Amino acid sequence: MPADKLSTLNQLNTSEINPHKWVILYADYLFTYAITRLNDEELAKDLVQETFLAALEKTAQFKGNSSERTWLTAILKNKVVDVYRKNSSGPGKKSTVKEAEQEQQDFFDSEDGHWNEAHRPQEFGVEQDPILNKEFNQILQNCMQKLPVLWLSVFTMKHMDDASTELICTELKVSVANFWVIIHRTKINLRACLQKNWI
């Protein structure tokens, strides 16, 4: 091993970064992060790998003021956002924005905005503790995966990552008005999908 490489390694060991343990400590965590946002196993794996490799390139930038995991997650997050940007029309079985909009076009009366009878929210009958209900959770996840990529990304960045509206709008290049439209429409479709598949 060349001397300069050795010294890099030594530096790594003395700082709070330890790439030798990354896979054991963080691979599952990062994979879960990616897959809940993309629902594409291969893509999620690729991004985890890319994250580690990118992180190795910039270990010098790790300042130790966040945890190693937070730092790696931030790198992964940027990669997820890149995927969102590239795929805003949506790959595979995901709907396009147009299809998703059509889905809910007869939910409300076009005149007065009232719920049309066929689409009115009904009790799910799991209100007690749906969070613990595995099957219900699974249906929700499936419903999320049918969303257009842009909607899913806005939705997960807001509800999973607690990102600020401003940041989401900048990163995904949507206007604030459009952001709210997406938040609203996403929920309308998700809820309807749950009702359709659960009751």
Added chain:
Amino acid sequence: MDEIKKIAYNCRKATFLIEKKQLETLTLREKLELKIHLVGCSVCRTFQQQSIMINQMVKGMFHSSQPQETKLDETFKNELQERIKEKLNGN
């Protein structure tokens, strides 16, 4: 008064406000509009309850899924480990 009347019957608008309310503070006017609507609309009350529940579930989805399910397979992990090692050693 006309505006108030409009919202009282407009579920599309009310559901929009329900979503907004969970992420941001509504204006006084919006609060009032939503309140009036919800008093008279049990369908939107159900919607609100379910919407809040969905948000909670989505929040919990990532954080609680740590110990279970989505695990990477060992082969992939080993390969990954190897690649990191290679890179650390300058290929």
